[in-house]
Amino acid sequence: MRGIAMSMLAVAGFATTAIAQPNVGGTITDGGASFSIDLGSNTGPLGGGATTSLFAPGFPGQNQLPAAWWWMRVDGVDNREFAVHRAAAQSALTFPAGNQMQIVYSYGTFTLTMRWTINEDGPGSATLTQTLRIRNNDTANGYTVNLFNYNNIDVFGTPGNDSAVQTGPNSVTFFDGIYPVVQTAYEGANLILVDTNPNVLGRLTNNGIDNMTGGVVSGGPADLEAATQFIFNLAPGGVQTVSATLTIVPTPAAAGVLGLGGLLAARRRRR
Ligand SMILES: [Ca+2]
Ligand SMILES: [Ca+2]
Ligand SMILES: [Ca+2]
Secondary structure (H helix, E strand, O other): OHHHHHHHHHHHHHHHOOOOOOOOOEEEEEOOEEEEEOOOOOOOOOOOOOEEEEEOOOOOOOOOOOEEEEEEEEOOOOOOOEEOOOOHHHEEEEEEEOOEEEEEEEOOOEEEEEEEEEEEEEOOEEEEEEEEEEEEOOOOOOEEEEEEEEEEOOHHHOOOOEEEEEEEOOEEEEEEOOEEEEEEEEEOOOEEEEEEOOHHHHHHHOOOOOOOOOEEOOOOOEOEEEEEEEEEEEOOOOEEEEEEEEEEEOOHHHOOHHHHHHHHHHHHHHO
16 A cells, blocks of 8 residues: 555656656547647646547537546555556557547556547547556455546537536436537446536546546536545556446537538627
């Protein structure tokens, strides 16, 4: 246990020293769908995670996901949540496919493999799958691990006017007016929190232990954001994978993407 605590302290040290930024990030695409992690935007374990872009086909310039990242806390060891982060020397960035980006962070005790996959599902539709695999390299000790997936969802690329409804134990639907719906599913998550920005991020970045309890605390309309929490026991030498999926699905009424664009422009003009 002590070894982990020390490794987390060492990681925290990177936040206050001018050690080289981990230059990990990039863009993946599938047809007209794309996802980007801005280089160097994940500044440290105490920071706000990465800034990102998620574009669906037919909705150019409408970033539906300006921030998304993973946080972690080991119960009984950490006194707060830490953004997943490592220096460049302990990071490996690869693109297993054109629509897939992978970052591997080596913590010594743990190896974290983050993977993002983007798929175009049809006109106006896209799916982003965010996966985190954790391996416990400690063959003597098990740990209770909390993994947090954070998404600042902006339907239509606008922070305002978003609403959210919980549609299942692990799923939430976001919408802006009656138009494209962002459906999020967090496979196997134990807890879900949706609230106004930056209340969710604040829990992950403040100095203290927080859990993503409450469900849809605020359903909007507002600038909303979401996080889920996965809690599990990681056996000595054990491996666990968790994932979160965001799907952008236009309403049937918006079947003609070009027509939708014109409609939106008309709505904006009326405001
Ligand atoms: Ca919006
Ligand atoms: Ca906290
Ligand atoms: Ca938002």
